Amino acid sequence: MTQAAQFDTFTFERTFTAPLARVYRAFSDPREKQRWFAEGEQHEIEQYDMEFKVGGRELACYRFKPGTPFAGVELKSDGYFLDIVPEQRIVAAATMAMAERRFSASLHTFEFFSDGPNTTRLIFTHQAMYGEGADGPELRRNGWQQLLDQLHAALAVESKAV
């Protein structure tokens, strides 16, 4: 069954207590970016590489830790920088794949505004296309299996409590 592509756009606005140049460095320096972009409690980082220039690649590969909903599963994001205007704007395009199934392709736009010597406003716009992988039979089944498992667990707790 062919599934039509689906689209979603969201925007975040954040204000950081730091000068614009400092905030921008957290996006342009690969080691700095890894700290906030790639590190997380639920996964190990298997790879994080970024070449910060127009046409440069950004590749991240994670594996979910045991005890998380997708324990042992690989999550990969692969993208390129399309536009860089230093201390003003960064545009990147990336795909996300889980267990080697691509499920989304998205455009990420970061806009930086200096609202004072120590205040930087960031506007992030995420425009995404979700394809078959996002709602494919396999993932759908996994999702359902998990829901049913959670339900069983919840009901088991409930029946014990009664």
Add this chain to the structure above:
Amino acid sequence: MSSLHAIPADAADQVFTALGDGTRRAIVKLVAQGPQSVSALAGALNVTLTAITQHLHVLQTCGLLRTHKVGRTRMCELDRKGLDVLNHWVAFNRKMWEQRFDALGRILQEDAKDS
């Protein structure tokens, strides 16, 4: 990163009530593998057509299942309205970016203290 399975509370109530029954869970598992006729479901689960029809009605009401006629056979298939996996991915992506910016905010604050 957050769980992929954050379910909106109000919709979840109906869904969980519907899935609180073993036969209905079995129906969902069967149709999750592909469309099934009403009689095939009744046969597979060893229940009467009347009973299966009632279960199907409950599942349809909360958006977990939909039916359509193929000739004289009524086919049942999983309905994405009940729990849309896409919504989970969207929520997952949003949450992931939110957490990233939280982390960035913390890093910037720590650095400011150090200097």
